[in-house]
Amino acid sequence: MATAIKPSTTTSQLVSCRLSATDVENCIRNAGPIFHILLPGSLAPSDSISFILRPPSIVDKDISTAFSLAVYEEWVKTRPSGDGGVTSLGLTYSNSTGSFTLDSCSSNLHLDRTRLRNALDCLAAVALQQAAKQHLTEGGDERLHLSSGGNKYFCPPHPIHGAIIRGTCTCSPPSQNAFDAACRRLHNIWNCVESFEDAFDDVRNRISTALGLQTPHHIILHPSGTDAEYTPLLIGANSAKTLGCSGVVNVIVGAGESLVDDFVEGTKVLQLKARTADASMVSDFDQLVLDAIEGALACSEKPFFIMHAVDGSKLGSHITGRGLVTNVQARFGDRVLVVLDACQGRTDREELDWYLSRGAVVLITASKFYSAPGFCGMAVVPDSAAELLKHGATIPPGLGQYLTKFQVPSSLKALRAGLPALPINVGLLLRWTCGVAEMERLARVGSGAREGIRRWVYAARDLIRRHYPDLQLVPESSSSSSQTSQLGGVNSIIAFKLLAGESKTPLKTMPLKQIHQWLTADVSNLLPATASMDERRAVSLRCFIGQPVDLGDFAVLRLAIGAALASELGDDPSVLDTALREDGMILDKVRILLKYYGEM
Secondary structure: OEEEOOOOOOHHHOOOOOOOHHHHHHHHHHOOOOEEEOOEOOOEOOOOEEEEEOOOOOOOHHHHHHHHHHHHHHHHHHOOOOHHHHHHHOEEEEOOOOEEEEHHHHOOOOOOHHHHHHHHHHHHHHHHHHHHHHHOOOOOOHHHOOEOOEOOOOOOOOOOOOOEEEEOOOOOOOOHHHHHHHHHHHHHHHOOOOOHHHHHHHHHHHHHHHHOOOOOEEEEEEOOHHHHOHHHHHHHHHHHHHHOOOOEEEEEEOOOOOOOOOOOOOEEEEEEOOEOOOOOEOOOHHHHHHHHHHHHHHHOOOOEEEEEEEEOOOOOOEOOOHHHHHHHHHHHHHHEEEEEEOOOOOEOHHHHHHHHOOOOEEEEEOOOOOOOOOOOEEEEEEHHHOHHHHOOOOOOHHHHHOOOHHHOOOOOHHHHHOOOOOOOOHHHHHHHHHHHHHHHHHHHHOHHHHHHHHHHHHHHHHHHHHHOOOEEEOHHHHOOOOOOOEHHHOOOEEEEEEEEOOOOEEOOHHHHHHHHHHHOOOOHHHOOOOOOHHHHHHOOOOEEEEEEEEOOOOEEEEEEOOHHHHHHHHHOOOHHHHHHHHHHHHHHHHHHHHHOHHHO
């Protein structure tokens, strides 16, 4: 079925000279590489000019047809008043073929070159944004897939006007600044301004510069922080083989950490919880880790250890200390590879360089603090630990399902040689482009952004303590103790319990999951009839905060500052007042949802 945009002017009203069919075709071709003219008699009527939208980055025909429909629907919704003369073109869209047709070519209407170009430019701009949205949900796992406009964490792959973002410890919509950067990159790739390989290299170079890393290193881009674990496991497996070790022992510190335990035969995993039942930190945790490693040593003959340190858990905690690293390295020498889990992206440059300079692989994501769409991770490999990835590494065939050549720098020749060139992970490239945009913005603002983080953390904690008796900070979030390894010198993730009923019982994970979902939507129509109009207005707000974390006897929700807000605070300290008003709006909605939870 064809949907037409009917002409709104008569022939006598058009004063511009008539364009020939050849002129029209040239206008369409020159409008950009996404426009493809159909030959008469194929999908196009013989007496008109038809074209389809086929971006260079979308090669599947079925996907391309669905894409064209999405572009058309968005174009109709967003076309400005007056539409630059679009309606005078008599443009028709066919759902069945996914093609656009200029019926006016056969109706003696005088096509105006400027109007036609404006219409095509408008269509191309919508197509670029629609393609960016689509690609940002590709090249990861099922958590990226959209349902009702959002991914697993209810986040769309584009900015949301009017929403409040404090979910940068889980997942959040990108900022407008970041999304625009992704669109520019995609436009450059479509128009052959840069190749995919150059684009991936550019991302890696800009990451290094924005983070200010001083230690020589190599960056491998991964679809997620979880997938980034493959890099240290690959290094560990090859090192164990080279050193004649009996196998690999992967030491994971912190409850709920992601891990891969079946990457190579002979890999063992030790998971060590860092919290007690009341969510407080285990005392002398570093010694517990050392004891566990010694226990594993007693059960194996000459194992190779991969030992994780954590700076920035789900609750923002700095779980392990530098002393643990130096002790383990002194004890096992080249039979241990240290991995710093800095996936929250909140670790300061000095801490990153301390680990890299000691041969540790550092894992970071851009989809937490730097607010890129989920999921995009990286493994930063110091040059001192990269020799096997340059020469002689054995690459398991299955690794190519998660990693392809362009995600690996050319300096790591052995790793690249063992990986397929296709498919190119366009989604990962664009997500990292979003992340780099906010990294660079934060770097430009500098120390002011770090001070902004500190000021927000103290003020937001105080806001909860003073005004929300049904919300209770977890112990470390109410502490004034510093975390010098992190940006701003503080834990910038604020975790809090929701206390229900007269007994003030902390809610567990399932009810918090429902409240977390309600926070992302206008749920004013779900409130009971007894709710006031003020309460309905309050819960119409869309806000994104950190998803629940299960701590055993209870669960917590989280507020987290991201790079975009930190940069704004660094540029203008008075933004803090606005940020705190927004925090109050989020917390008001949480309080109302808690009040009516059993009635919704």
